[in-house]
Amino acid sequence: MTEQPRFELYSYWRTSATYRVRVALALKGVARRERNVDVDAGEQRSEAFLKLNPLGGLPVLVDLQAPGAAPLTQSLAILEFLEESYPTPALLPAGLHARARVRSIAGMCTVDTHPLITPRVRKYLAGEGRFDDAAWRAWQTHWFGTGLRAVEQRLAGDAATGTYCHGETVSLADICLASIIAVMRVFKIEVAGIPTVDRIMAACEQLEAFRQAEPRRQAGAPPA
């Protein structure tokens, strides 16, 4: 008999924000079942999905143990929810300044970088902005590069940086950083000159929680 999962995760194979939640659930050993929402086919605008999340965004996490509770949205809010619900293993360090450092690095990825390269931004730029494919790629490359070089500058030479972004323990900072790298790979974009980021990502890839979350390994992903 299989244990009933606590959560249902509405996801799409390549979305960065869903990746974060997948990794956090796996690190905390919390069972989920996933429901694929085909963003390329517009399923996030379907009547059935809009009933769940009227804003049409992914991921959505449904707490099956809390019937009647609103579905959880926004990946940072979900990560904090999981951290408070399952404190062990901790994905935030103990000290207040250390926690702020981890959340700040996470914000550099999820607030400063990722929102600029989402499908809705692409849609606007390709339409009203008259960006052709090359202009969109230049835009992607610019913001991924800007974000990752900033993270590199912050991590390199900071004594608080260790095997992972913060010391010797995986944290929300690693999850959010890896979520940027994961979509960059989907789009085949490379950023050079970020050795600290590269080293930390290699350490994360040693962990099954990160590996199982890779976009190409998800249901609905196209063949490589």
Added chain:
Amino acid sequence: MTEQPRFELYSYWRTSATYRVRVALALKGVARRERNVDVDAGEQRSEAFLKLNPLGGLPVLVDLQAPGAAPLTQSLAILEFLEESYPTPALLPAGLHARARVRSIAGMCTVDTHPLITPRVRKYLAGEGRFDDAAWRAWQTHWFGTGLRAVEQRLAGDAATGTYCHGETVSLADICLASIIAVMRVFKIEVAGIPTVDRIMAACEQLEAFRQAEPRRQAGAPPA
């Protein structure tokens, strides 16, 4: 004799992210002194400021009681730091699902909306993107409108919405929503058809913590 403030806040009059920190400090009754960084004059790229924050972003919060600690950056990380450092009055509710709701609404403002209308995005679009002033204004109007209509849809008709975004107590959701409205006013952009947002903002404006944070009341603001 005046009490020595605990924090030094590096700020600029109109930045949305600084506004959030100002309101939170005031709600919690924590003293600060502000240092003006003239973004329009490029002071965030000065040698002196880059020593403090090599990434050149605002706000930066320096904890004067923790000499040697790295300056705090990223407004969401700072808000969580203040919440953990000064739990009363709480800016997050007690229940885990309620906390997730507040953080999710905050994310709709600070992650989904604000990063798209920052000066660095304007610079790219005006340069590589060849956006003229009208195209930039259309971009701003599109993303402010998209974000605020989504927040409106979420708040309206949800029993968890009260005088404020979440019940009868000011929370991080109100602060982040107000931070979007504050910069919209600076840019003289209006979004119609958001009565719940308008009602909640009117309630926040009754509070001195929100009023004292208004961009136009800060040092360095141009005459109205």
